[in-house]
Amino acid sequence: MSGCARRCKHGLVKFAVSVSKLVTGTLNKDKLDDDLELSIVCHRPEGLEQLEAQTNFNKKELQVLYRGFKNECPSGVVNEETFKQIYSQFFPHGDASTYAHYLFNAFDSSHNGSIKFEDFVTALSILLRGTTTEKLEWTFNLYDINRDGYINKEEMMDIVKAIYDMMGRFTYPALKTDTPKQHVDAFFQKMDKNRDGVVTLDEFIVSCTEDENIMRSLQLFENVI
Amino acid sequence: MAAGVATWLPFARAAAVGWLPLAKKTMPKPPIDKKNRNDEILFVNVSGLRFQTWKNTLDRYPDTLLGSSEKEFFYNEDTQEYFFDRDPEMFRHILNFYRTGRLHYPRQECIQAFDEELAFYGIVPDIIGDCCMEEYRDRKKENQERLAVDTEAEMATDTPLPPHSTHRERLWRAFENPHTSTMALVFYYVTGFFIAVSVIANVVETVPCRPLKGSKKDLPCGEKYSLAFFCMDTACVLIFTFEYLMRLFAAPSRCKFMRSVMSVIDVVAIMPYYIGLVMPENEDVSGAFVTLRVFRVFRIFKFSRHSQGLRILGYTLKSCASELGFLLFSLTMAIIIFATVMFYAEKGTKGTNFTSIPASFWYTIVTMTTLGYGDMVPNTIAGKIFGSICSLSGVLVIALPVPVIVSNFSRIYHQNQRADKMRAQQKVRLARIRLAKKGTTNAFLQYKEEGGFHDRDHDGALCLKNRSSFEHQHHHLLHCLEKTTNHEFTDELTFSEMCMTESVGYRTSRSTSISSQQGVSTSCCPRRAKRRAIRLANSTVSVSRGSVQELDTLHVHKTTIRPQSRSSLNARTEDLKLNCDDRDFTAAIISIPTPPANTPDESLPPSPAIPGILRNSRSSSFTHETVKISSL
Numbered sequence: 001m002s003g004c005a006r007r008c009k010h011g012l013v014k015f016a017v018s019v020s021k022l023v024t025g026t027l028n029k030d031k032l033d034d035d036l037e038l039s040i041v042c043h044r045p046e047g048l049e050q051l052e053a054q055t056n057f058n059k060k061e062l063q064v065l066y067r068g069f070k071n072e073c074p075s076g077v078v079n080e081e082t083f084k085q086i087y088s089q090f091f092p093h094g095d096a097s098t099y100a101h102y103l104f105n106a107f108d109s110s111h112n113g114s115i116k117f118e119d120f121v122t123a124l125s126i127l128l129r130g131t132t133t134e135k136l137e138w139t140f141n142l143y144d145i146n147r148d149g150y151i152n153k154e155e156m157m158d159i160v161k162a163i164y165d166m167m168g169r170f171t172y173p174a175l176k177t178d179t180p181k182q183h184v185d186a187f188f189q190k191m192d193k194n195r196d197g198v199v200t201l202d203e204f205i206v207s208c209t210e211d212e213n214i215m216r217s218l219q220l221f222e223n224v225i
Numbered sequence: 226m227a228a229g230v231a232t233w234l235p236f237a238r239a240a241a242v243g244w245l246p247l248a249k250k251t252m253p254k255p256p257i258d259k260k261n262r263n264d265e266i267l268f269v270n271v272s273g274l275r276f277q278t279w280k281n282t283l284d285r286y287p288d289t290l291l292g293s294s295e296k297e298f299f300y301n302e303d304t305q306e307y308f309f310d311r312d313p314e315m316f317r318h319i320l321n322f323y324r325t326g327r328l329h330y331p332r333q334e335c336i337q338a339f340d341e342e343l344a345f346y347g348i349v350p351d352i353i354g355d356c357c358m359e360e361y362r363d364r365k366k367e368n369q370e371r372l373a374v375d376t377e378a379e380m381a382t383d384t385p386l387p388p389h390s391t392h393r394e395r396l397w398r399a400f401e402n403p404h405t406s407t408m409a410l411v412f413y414y415v416t417g418f419f420i421a422v423s424v425i426a427n428v429v430e431t432v433p434c435r436p437l438k439g440s441k442k443d444l445p446c447g448e449k450y451s452l453a454f455f456c457m458d459t460a461c462v463l464i465f466t467f468e469y470l471m472r473l474f475a476a477p478s479r480c481k482f483m484r485s486v487m488s489v490i491d492v493v494a495i496m497p498y499y500i501g502l503v504m505p506e507n508e509d510v511s512g513a514f515v516t517l518r519v520f521r522v523f524r525i526f527k528f529s530r531h532s533q534g535l536r537i538l539g540y541t542l543k544s545c546a547s548e549l550g551f552l553l554f555s556l557t558m559a560i561i562i563f564a565t566v567m568f569y570a571e572k573g574t575k576g577t578n579f580t581s582i583p584a585s586f587w588y589t590i591v592t593m594t595t596l597g598y599g600d601m602v603p604n605t606i607a608g609k610i611f612g613s614i615c616s617l618s619g620v621l622v623i624a625l626p627v628p629v630i631v632s633n634f635s636r637i638y639h640q641n642q643r644a645d646k647m648r649a650q651q652k653v654r655l656a657r658i659r660l661a662k663k664g665t666t667n668a669f670l671q672y673k674e675e676g677g678f679h680d681r682d683h684d685g686a687l688c689l690k691n692r693s694s695f696e697h698q699h700h701h702l703l704h705c706l707e708k709t710t711n712h713e714f715t716d717e718l719t720f721s722e723m724c725m726t727e728s729v730g731y732r733t734s735r736s737t738s739i740s741s742q743q744g745v746s747t748s749c750c751p752r753r754a755k756r757r758a759i760r761l762a763n764s765t766v767s768v769s770r771g772s773v774q775e776l777d778t779l780h781v782h783k784t785t786i787r788p789q790s791r792s793s794l795n796a797r798t799e800d801l802k803l804n805c806d807d808r809d810f811t812a813a814i815i816s817i818p819t820p821p822a823n824t825p826d827e828s829l830p831p832s833p834a835i836p837g838i839l840r841n842s843r844s845s846s847f848t849h850e851t852v853k854i855s856s857l
Contacts, residue, residue: 072232159247
């Protein structure tokens with residue numbers, strides 16, 4: 001009851017203020033100025049030499065990468081919304097937002113909701129120029145949504161469903177409702193060596209190194225940049 | 226896809242590593258990219274202003290000029306840069322498009338210039354960013370409207386009729402554009418006069434005139450001089466009917482004409498008269514008959530054919546229909562509200578005027594439009610308060626849509642003014658263009674006269690004026706055309722002369738004597754002869770174009786003409802044949818033109834430089850008599 005009375009009093013006060021403004025003829029000040037100040041946040045990456053040392057790219061490549069990055073995001077950071085938009089442009093058939101969310105989390109090593117250039121270039125360095133172990137480790141981090149060191153079936157289900165969502169509705173052969181589940185079961189069949197229902201990092205790396213297809217495919221992605 | 230996304234593509238591809246453990250099948254091989262990955266700076270020189278940009282920036286849009294291999298055509302090896310001979314100011318915006326991915330429209334530039342630059346660089350204007358799209362669209366629409374008005378004005382009124390138009394087309398044209406012929410103009414003014422007379426008669430016949438002898442009451446003039454007014458009305462209606470029937474006959478599409486506004490007005494203007502004739506003098510019906518007479522006032526709308534201002538007003542009202550509708554709607558709402566309020570406020574008063582809500586409508590309207598007749602006034606205090614609020618709000622409601630209507634009217638009015646100005650300017654411009662064209666053709670003719678076609682070692686080469694290489698080449702081209710078609714160029718004067726004389730027939734008036742000499746002309750002709758001969762030849766050409774039949778028939782005659790005297794020449798002007806030295810079987814029919822003012826009057830031999838004027842295939846061996854036609 002007291003809350004209601006308070007709200008009424010608040011409303012009455014506001015009304016009185018607006019009436020007095022009307023009578024005296026004062027104009028509304030612009031509210032835009034407040035909004036402008038918030039949006040200008042800038043981030044600068046570390047120096048070129050440091051990045052060169054930390055990653056497997058040379059100076060020229062870093063320069064090209066940064067120029068592209070800065071062009072797209074003048075403020076120096078990518079937030080999740082932009083990330084989702086970009087991904088939805090690459091995969092227009094279906095809904096790429098869920099997968100983009102997981103991918104964003106994988107890139108955002110500092111977990112603060114935005115990707116800086118260092119994060120971006122570090123991940124790229126691993127994916128394109130890293131060792132097999134590093135790549136597999138990155139992939140494991142992608143799958144492990146809650147970062148507890150284990151991949152369980154629910155996490156895998158989420159990831160697989162997100163990937164299938166990107167395909168969209170019109171596929172051949174048509175997607176059935178249990179296709180993701182089947183996929184996850186097959187995955188666990190392969191990866192979960194000790195059948196305890198979760199996949200650890202070592203299990204994951206060992207299983208992948210044993211698989212010829214995966215090893216071969218990993219080599220294909222060297223020349224993307 | 227936007228260019229910005231292209232930057233992220235390598236990154237998305239790299240992230241595909243995350244799918245590998247899940248993949249059921251092996252990944253496909255990636256495309257091999259042989260491109261040099263290293264980025265380099267390109268130099269682009271646009272009319273002296275040097276721009277530098279990364280190659281990657283330009284490669285973002287591969288379907289434009291700068292992004293594709295098309296720019297290699299503009300590469301200058303010596304300076305190692307791409308040179309474009311275009312506007313450097315505009316290029317700034319083009320390059321910004323590559324850099325930011327958004328094309329902006331610079332407001333101070335001409336829309337057409339901007340469009341041309343975009344077309345040159347292969348950029349589609351649809352990608353203009355949202356910030357500038359509206360402005361761009363507006364300017365473009367405005368420009369198109371302006372051009373449409375120009376071409377319309379150009380085509381519509383003053384173009385001459387095609388030569389073989391029927392009477393119907395001519396009549397229609399006379400109706401639509403009265404200034405084309407005097408008859409049309411006369412008719413236009415006559416109808417205007419009669420419209421005025423009719424309207425004035427309608428007005429005057431209700432004025433009270435002095436009563437007849439022996440009667441006290443004032444009589445309206447219409448009843449006093451009823452016969453006179455009836456006659457005047459009849460005359461006007463006859464003219465209007467005649468005009469309407471003529472228009473109906475001449476209209477290219479009768480259905481469309483009958484549906485047009487002006488035609489409806491015409492019909493409404495003359496219908497009451499005919500209905501009045503048909504109806505009997507019955508008391509019951511005469512009430513309706515009187516209402517019909519009201520429609521006679523619509524004749525005043527017939528003036529809109531004569532007055533442009535009236536047309537503009539009508540057009541404005543039509544284009545402001547939505548604003549007027551809004552005004553009407555809001556007024557109606559306000560009227561109903563206030564009438565209800567006033568009615569209930571004044572209900573208690575004795576002997577009040579506000580007897581019902583509809584009766585209060587009148588008060589509300591009069592108050593809202595600030596007329597305030599005073600025939601209905603509120604008495605209670607509440608009524609007075611609400612009455613004052615009513616008048617204040619009335620002013621507001623009416624004042625709001627008025628500026629929109631005014632701006633519409635002003636725009637249409639200015640457009641009209643501009644159309645008129647454009648028409649006047651167009652006439653001047655066309656005259657200038659015609660003059661320029663005549664100049665070039667005359668230049669060619671003069672060139673021919675001055676012996677430009679002879680070899681350069683001729684003496685005449687010295688008298689050739691200084692002409693640019695462009696002109697030489699142009700003249701050569703025209704000469705080639707002449708040779709191709711076997712006809713020669715002539716000037717308008719001679720051509721029209723030829724046409725006139727052909728139509729007129731035998732020419733009898735000739736100020737100079739025409740002597741005929743039989744002689745064979747030499748190859749070398751003096752200048753004047755050439756000119757005259759050319760004129761002659763051209764006239765031949767012109768005549769022959771129209772009368773090839775005559776040419777054929779006359780060949781049969783094969784008469785050798787010895788026009789020794791004027792009279793004989795008069796008789797057989799159409800049979801003169803020209804001699805050609807080189808046995809070219811040229812038969813020509815010439816009608817002798819009126820001697821132009823500037824010719825000297827020597828007799829001279831016809832030049833053989835008119836070989837091949839008319840190669841009539843049928844001309845077998847003719848004996849040619851040389852006919853000397855002088856003073857041409």
